[in-house]
Amino acid sequence: MATSAGMDVDNVDEHYLERAAASSSTPASLKPFYPKLQQLHDRKLWYQLTLIIEEFLNHPDSQAPPIQIELYDHFVRRFSPKINQLQLAAIGVKVARQYADPAEALQFLEQLATKVDAPESQDAYVYALMEAAHFKLLLGDSDGTKAAMDKCGKILDGFDAVETAVHASFYRVCGDFYKAKAEYASYYKNSLLYLACVNVDVDLTDEARVQRAHDLSISALLGDTIYNFGELLLHPILASLGKSAQHSWLSEMLFAFNAGDIGRFEALSPHLGKEPILAENLPFLRQKMCLMSLIESVFKRAADDRTIGFATIAAETKLPVDEVEHLVMKALSLKLIRGTLDQVEQLARITWVQPRVLDHRQIQALQMRLNNWCAKVEEVSEYVKNQTPELFISA
Numbered sequence: 001m002a003t004s005a006g007m008d009v010d011n012v013d014e015h016y017l018e019r020a021a022a023s024s025s026t027p028a029s030l031k032p033f034y035p036k037l038q039q040l041h042d043r044k045l046w047y048q049l050t051l052i053i054e055e056f057l058n059h060p061d062s063q064a065p066p067i068q069i070e071l072y073d074h075f076v077r078r079f080s081p082k083i084n085q086l087q088l089a090a091i092g093v094k095v096a097r098q099y100a101d102p103a104e105a106l107q108f109l110e111q112l113a114t115k116v117d118a119p120e121s122q123d124a125y126v127y128a129l130m131e132a133a134h135f136k137l138l139l140g141d142s143d144g145t146k147a148a149m150d151k152c153g154k155i156l157d158g159f160d161a162v163e164t165a166v167h168a169s170f171y172r173v174c175g176d177f178y179k180a181k182a183e184y185a186s187y188y189k190n191s192l193l194y195l196a197c198v199n200v201d202v203d204l205t206d207e208a209r210v211q212r213a214h215d216l217s218i219s220a221l222l223g224d225t226i227y228n229f230g231e232l233l234l235h236p237i238l239a240s241l242g243k244s245a246q247h248s249w250l251s252e253m254l255f256a257f258n259a260g261d262i263g264r265f266e267a268l269s270p271h272l273g274k275e276p277i278l279a280e281n282l283p284f285l286r287q288k289m290c291l292m293s294l295i296e297s298v299f300k301r302a303a304d305d306r307t308i309g310f311a312t313i314a315a316e317t318k319l320p321v322d323e324v325e326h327l328v329m330k331a332l333s334l335k336l337i338r339g340t341l342d343q344v345e346q347l348a349r350i351t352w353v354q355p356r357v358l359d360h361r362q363i364q365a366l367q368m369r370l371n372n373w374c375a376k377v378e379e380v381s382e383y384v385k386n387q388t389p390e391l392f393i394s395a
Helices: 014-022 033-042 046-058 067-082 085-096 102-115 119-138 142-157 164-180 184-196 206-222 236-242 248-258 262-274 276-280 282-299 310-317 321-333 360-387
Strands: 307-309 337-342 347-353
Touching: 014 033, 014 067, 033 046, 033 067, 046 067, 046 085, 067 085, 085 102, 085 119, 085 164, 102 119, 119 142, 119 164, 142 164, 164 184, 184 206, 206 236, 206 248, 206 276, 206 282, 236 248, 248 262, 248 282, 262 276, 262 282, 276 282, 282 310, 282 321, 282 337, 282 347, 307 310, 310 321, 310 347, 321 337
Parallel strands: none
Antiparallel strands: 307 347, 337 347
């Protein structure tokens, strides 16, 4: 189906365009495109031609293979050096999805990556290479996928700016790689970065939104370095879970963890059996919940009220007192808090707690603390003014 790379790029296969327009197998809605393509090519209006090609590829009736593949092989391939190379890569990425065999799609994208590998079109090169890496991952070539990630990451670091589609491709494939490796924290980071590069409501289907929210929730719960879910809880993607009867409990579980609400966690625990990977990691989840409860306990206290007795921590985390010291040491080692332990006095003196992305409830609590602080400042101001009126002479 592919044409020879040695053919003249300006020698458009007019017979193909004519055949496609006249063929009874061509959907009627697509037939008007072919004369337009011919006309724009003849006039060398490359930008306008690219727009029509993109419109063609986005048309619902062009999604049936091999319509897009034939258009690329018999038409686009011939003048590909004439058009914007990033747009060429975007066209190629769409066409590659029509191949039923991932190996064919990989070969197609690797050839495209080689074609656009020039100093002035490294963004297109990264785009094509990362999409090729997607198919490598599907074929089980994790080493090849990782090599592409490392190579493209270095190239992207050298850019001052790049189209969001390129970054979206990079972060999506990186996320898929880390998901396959069960590296939860890395998946969580890359998946959120991917979502920052796309329009969730436009670029993702309902099913894709639910799956992405589900995977992010699992990674947030199982990530051994993720102790603040605020960024996910405030993201629109999470609303997808609330609409899913199968996964809505996951959203509630995230809020319970973020609030350090052990009672709510215990109430939701029967649902863990629906996700075997969570059920298998129940001891880890319990420890993580205790750490989240400790963090929340420290966070909601004023800076001058963070010397906390072991008995208080035990009551708030629902742990035996003799396990509190280990819990606080774990929080210190994870750099969730800073401070010291007084084993004799059974006290934890906390001087710092990890900054957090706050949910709405926590913001309201912070606002209340700020209002209380302002009221205290006002009281002190009035006291000083009454004690030393000579210092406050009205104009």
